[in-house]
Every structure is written in structure tokens, then in C-alpha cells.
Amino acid sequence: MSKDEFEVPKRIESDALGEKEIPENAYYGINTVRAMENFSVSSFKVHPELIKAIAAIKKAAAITNFQLGLLAEEKVNPIVQACDEIMAGKFDEQFQLDALQGGAGTSTNMMVNEVIANRALEIMGHNRGEYHIIHPNDDVNKGQSTNDVYPTALRIAALKLLEPLTQSFANLQSALQEKEAEFAGIIKLGRTQLQDAVPITLGQEFGAYAEAISRDRWRLYKIEERLKQINLGGTAVGTGLNTPLQYIFKVCQNLRQITRLSLAHAENMIDITQNMDIFVEVSGLLKAAAVNLNKIASDLRLLSSGPGGGLGEIKLPKVQAGSSIMPGKVNPVICEMINQISIEVISSDQAITMAARDGQLELNAFGPLIAHKLLNSMEIMKNGVDIFIEKCIKGIEANSERCKKLLDDSLGIITALVPYFGYDKCSQLAYQALNSKKPLKKLIIEKGLLTEAELEEILNIEKMTKPGIVK
Known part of the structure; x- marks a missing residue:
């Protein structure tokens, strides 16, 4: 059997730079292939929530263009269906572009344009790559620029991840408050600077943790309103060139219905296009939450230290063996996971800050890094908090005898x-x-x-x- 029989069939696509072979079974096109060749630097892929948000924008744009007589009826329905399928996660394997890319997100935007165009062609009974029928730019990207699509999509993705994250913090607050009530009668030695201090109840300590998490929950909930201002319709620099005025307002209305988010057209689209400080603000609140999570996890590690040679005032749930050489050793691994998530979120905040700072004139070229760091921080924090609740907080037990002995000896x-x-x-x-x-x-x-x-x-x-x- 010859080598050629193992080769994947190819189709040829061309752009201003020349021609490229594209796998025949691929829904992406030449722009994506060039980006794959240029940006294969990590194992990080574009966050799926960002892809879904871009697909929602493409759907809103297609519907709006059709309503304004700018897109033919035979094109709008296949495009909308393709967008719906992407939003449902049907073509996740097609979106393999590296998260760290140049071009302010243009490669990501074009990747979604190409997948939608080729899927729409397939729905219509045509071959992939027959862009004279449905074109990634002229049809799917009609009335848009990466520079208004990408910031809008990042806001939508952040909002979609914020809601479950806020709920996870609410659940953590409740779990800590339950421990506050459970441990209300257990009096123990307080400590300041790790030295003996005046008595405190174990319940009071957990009540303070709950209060800190309550603040994080409230701050994250309130920031949602700041993310709902979008620049979709602003196109290249926020001036709205190449889009009818009706489109700018109507596309926002349609996007609200699709996402079920109370998005609002920004009064100054130029500002939203060039400035990314809102994501620094969101990241700052994630950092504050990470600080509190780290403090709680570190305290629990310290209070449970031992069991013979440490404080040993509480007992954490035993979730796995702790040592490959020391039998019977059990480590506070869930707390250590939270500590590491905290470090990741805090360091990501620094990257987001620097990327937002380095935008120039009418556009910030470093949106992909901001998107990668922000969305992943939100995701790992939400997942980490859920595990923290179930595998640590809920199962904590008090060692009342140890608490009494240390207090009596102090x-x-x-x-x-x-x-x-x-x-x-x-x-x-x-x-x-x-x-x-x-x-x-x-x-x-x-x-x-x-x-x-x-x-x-x-x-x-x-x-x-x-x-x-x-x-």
C-alpha cells in the first residue's frame, strides 16, 4: 500500500499571499492554516466560551443583515444554523488555534468565520471552500471587524463564566457559615503573628472566612454591569465605517436575545475598541478573591497540621494517601490546590495588566493574551472552589480536646x-x-x-x- 493512500484528501484555497492545501474534512480555511503555522507555540487553545461568544455575534450579525436587506435569505438560514451548532459545541475539534497569537484576535475571528462559512455551504449542499456562494468575510463577517467582534465576544464570555463563578462563591460562603454555626461553642486559642493571643471560638474564625468570601461574591456580582457595554457595530476603530446606523443598534438588540444578556450599545465605541481596562478591573477582583481563598486554605493547612507535631485543632477530610515513602501520611492536598490556583490567578492578573497597558492608539493588539488569562482564571477558580467545598470545607471536623489543651497551656x-x-x-x-x-x-x-x-x-x-x- 503506497504512502499516498494514507494521505488525507486536500482542497486548495487561496488568498492575497498565495495558495494553501487544506484538509478536505476541515471546516476551517486558509486563514486558520496560516495562523496555525505562525502561532504553534503552546498547548493552550482558544477558550471554548470565547468561540461560542463569537458564534453568537455572527448569528446576530447575519440576522441583522438579513433584516436590513443586506444578506440574502438563502444565506442567512445556513449561517444561523452553523452558528447554533457551534454554540452547542458540535464543532469544538475544529477550533485548534493557539490561544497566544498576534493580530489582536483576527486569526480567531477568521477561524470562526471560516468554520461557519464551510458548514453553511455544507448545509446548502455545496462543497467546502466554495466561497463564491458563502464567503467568510463578505457574508459571515459582513458589517464587522475583529476589532468590534473580539472585545464584544470577550465581554460575553466573561459574563457567561461570571455567573457560575459567583454562584460558587455563594455556595462557599454558605458552607463556611454552616461550619461557623457548627463550631460556635468550641473555644480555642487565638493567634496573632503565629504567637498565642486571646481566646476565640472556632466558629468565629470560620465566620470571618465567610465574611471575606461574601465580599468577593458581591464584588464579582456587581462587576457584571460594567461588562455589558459593547462596541459591536464600531467596526475597525469604533467609528462604525461600513455599517448602516440602523445595523449598530439592531445588532445589539439581536445579540441580547441570543445571549440572554442585558448588553448595551456603548455611547463611545472608540473607547471600548481601544481600551481594555475593564478586563484589568475584573481580573483585579479575581485577584482579590484569590487572596482570600489562599488565606483560608493556608489557615486550614496550619490549623490541621500534625497530627502529632502540629496544631491539630481541626481535622481535614482524608482524600488520598500523602506520601510514596511515609506510610499513613495524609496531606492537605485540596488546600494546596487552592493555594496554587491563587498563585495562577494572581500571576495572570499581572499579565492582563501589562497586556492592557501596552495597547496603542486605536487598538490593543494583545487581546488574545487578556482573553486567555482572564477566561482561564475564571474557569479554574470556579472549578477549584467547587472542589474546595465538597472535598474539604464540608468535611472539616473540630478537635475540641486539642483546642482546650492548647488554650489551657497558653x-x-x-x-x-x-x-x-x-x-x-x-x-x-x-x-x-x-x-x-x-x-x-x-x-x-x-x-x-x-x-x-x-x-x-x-x-x-x-x-x-x-x-x-x-x-
């Missing part, structure tokens, strides 16, 4: 005596108890400073976890 309770003896006297008592290895209460009674009954009242542990001076 000098942190002496703070409650400051209103009676003053700071300096209490410092002396703390050092004397530490050096003599005598319990603090015994030392105070021996010195005749307070009676045992008075001391028990002042050093009531439960009262020490609430505001006020114990009398």
Missing part, C-alpha cells in the same frame, strides 16, 4: 487582667509564670492578687470571646 488569657493590674504588671506576671513553669492562675492566687472565685470570673473563657471587660 498565657494568652492574661490580657483579660490588664484592666485590673495594668499592662506592665501583667507582663511581669506572664514572664514569672513562664519562667517558673507555674500555671498563671496558681501564681496570681499565691501572690494574693485575686481570690480563686474572682479569678474564675474574670478569666471566664466564654466571656473572653465577646466584647467588654469581664467583671
Whole structure:
């Protein structure tokens, strides 16, 4: 059997730069092939949510052009059907272009144009590549430019990912609040700078975590409104060249219906076309959320450290063996995953900031990097939070005996005596108890400073976890 019999049949497509062989079974075309040759630098592909958002835009544009008499009826229905199929994920394997690409997203936009055009041709009973019937630019991209399609698509994709992410944070908040209630009666030693401090309840610690996550949830929810301003219809630089005025407003209306998002036509499309600061803002909120997630995960690792040689005040769920050489060792792997997700999101924020900063004049060429970092940050954070809830937070148990022992052995309770003896006297008592290895209460009674009954009242542990001076 000859080598030729194994070769995939090809079709020939041409552009201003020459001709290229395209696999006959491919829905993409010459623009995509050139981009594949130029940008094969990583294993990262264009995010599927961005592809779906671009397909939604193409559908809205096709419908709008048809309504305005700019696109023939025999073309609009196949284009719309192709867009619907892409939005349903039917042709995901066709979108293999590297996420890191030059051209401000033009290659991604053209890849979607070509897949839609060739699928529409197929629906009509024609061969792929017969662009004189349906053309990727003249028909699918009619009334558009990458420069208004790509920023609009990125906003839509971000909005689509924000909703489930916000819900995941709501679920995390609820899970932490459940632990707050469950651990409300467990009094433990508080710590500042990893040194013994005054008593606190384990429930209060989890309540503080829940409050921090509540802020993240609210911030992410509120940012949605800022993403709903779109420049679709602005074409190349935001001026709307080559599009009728009716199209600019009508395409936004159609896109709202398709995406079910309350998108709004931007008053200044030039601004939306050239500036990407909104994505820096969104990324900044993701970074803030990552900071809180990292703090919680790190605290849980510390509180569960041991089991014999650490704090051991809580027990994390055991989800897998922890060592290839030390039998019985179980590591806080879910918390460590959250720590790494936090690092990824924070470092991505820096990349997004720099990419948005480096836009020039009427366009930012680095939208693909912003899209890649932003959408992936949202996706991994959402997935990570869901796992964090199910495999860590819900299964946390308190080690109440360990909490009590560490509290009883600590000098942190002496703070409650400051209103009676003053700071300096209490410092002396703390050092004397530490050096003599005598319990603090015994030392105070021996010195005749307070009676045992008075001391028990002042050093009531439960009262020490609430505001006020114990009398």
C-alpha cells in the first residue's frame, strides 16, 4: 500500500499571499492554516466560551443583515444554523488555534468565520471552500471587524463564566457559615503573628472566612454591569465605517436575545475598541478573591497540621494517601490546590495588566493574551472552589480536646487582667509564670492578687470571646 493512500484528501484555497492545501474534512480555511503555522507555540487553545461568544455575534450579525436587506435569505438560514451548532459545541475539534497569537484576535475571528462559512455551504449542499456562494468575510463577517467582534465576544464570555463563578462563591460562603454555626461553642486559642493571643471560638474564625468570601461574591456580582457595554457595530476603530446606523443598534438588540444578556450599545465605541481596562478591573477582583481563598486554605493547612507535631485543632477530610515513602501520611492536598490556583490567578492578573497597558492608539493588539488569562482564571477558580467545598470545607471536623489543651497551656488569657493590674504588671506576671513553669492562675492566687472565685470570673473563657471587660 503506497504512502499516498494514507494521505488525507486536500482542497486548495487561496488568498492575497498565495495558495494553501487544506484538509478536505476541515471546516476551517486558509486563514486558520496560516495562523496555525505562525502561532504553534503552546498547548493552550482558544477558550471554548470565547468561540461560542463569537458564534453568537455572527448569528446576530447575519440576522441583522438579513433584516436590513443586506444578506440574502438563502444565506442567512445556513449561517444561523452553523452558528447554533457551534454554540452547542458540535464543532469544538475544529477550533485548534493557539490561544497566544498576534493580530489582536483576527486569526480567531477568521477561524470562526471560516468554520461557519464551510458548514453553511455544507448545509446548502455545496462543497467546502466554495466561497463564491458563502464567503467568510463578505457574508459571515459582513458589517464587522475583529476589532468590534473580539472585545464584544470577550465581554460575553466573561459574563457567561461570571455567573457560575459567583454562584460558587455563594455556595462557599454558605458552607463556611454552616461550619461557623457548627463550631460556635468550641473555644480555642487565638493567634496573632503565629504567637498565642486571646481566646476565640472556632466558629468565629470560620465566620470571618465567610465574611471575606461574601465580599468577593458581591464584588464579582456587581462587576457584571460594567461588562455589558459593547462596541459591536464600531467596526475597525469604533467609528462604525461600513455599517448602516440602523445595523449598530439592531445588532445589539439581536445579540441580547441570543445571549440572554442585558448588553448595551456603548455611547463611545472608540473607547471600548481601544481600551481594555475593564478586563484589568475584573481580573483585579479575581485577584482579590484569590487572596482570600489562599488565606483560608493556608489557615486550614496550619490549623490541621500534625497530627502529632502540629496544631491539630481541626481535622481535614482524608482524600488520598500523602506520601510514596511515609506510610499513613495524609496531606492537605485540596488546600494546596487552592493555594496554587491563587498563585495562577494572581500571576495572570499581572499579565492582563501589562497586556492592557501596552495597547496603542486605536487598538490593543494583545487581546488574545487578556482573553486567555482572564477566561482561564475564571474557569479554574470556579472549578477549584467547587472542589474546595465538597472535598474539604464540608468535611472539616473540630478537635475540641486539642483546642482546650492548647488554650489551657497558653498565657494568652492574661490580657483579660490588664484592666485590673495594668499592662506592665501583667507582663511581669506572664514572664514569672513562664519562667517558673507555674500555671498563671496558681501564681496570681499565691501572690494574693485575686481570690480563686474572682479569678474564675474574670478569666471566664466564654466571656473572653465577646466584647467588654469581664467583671
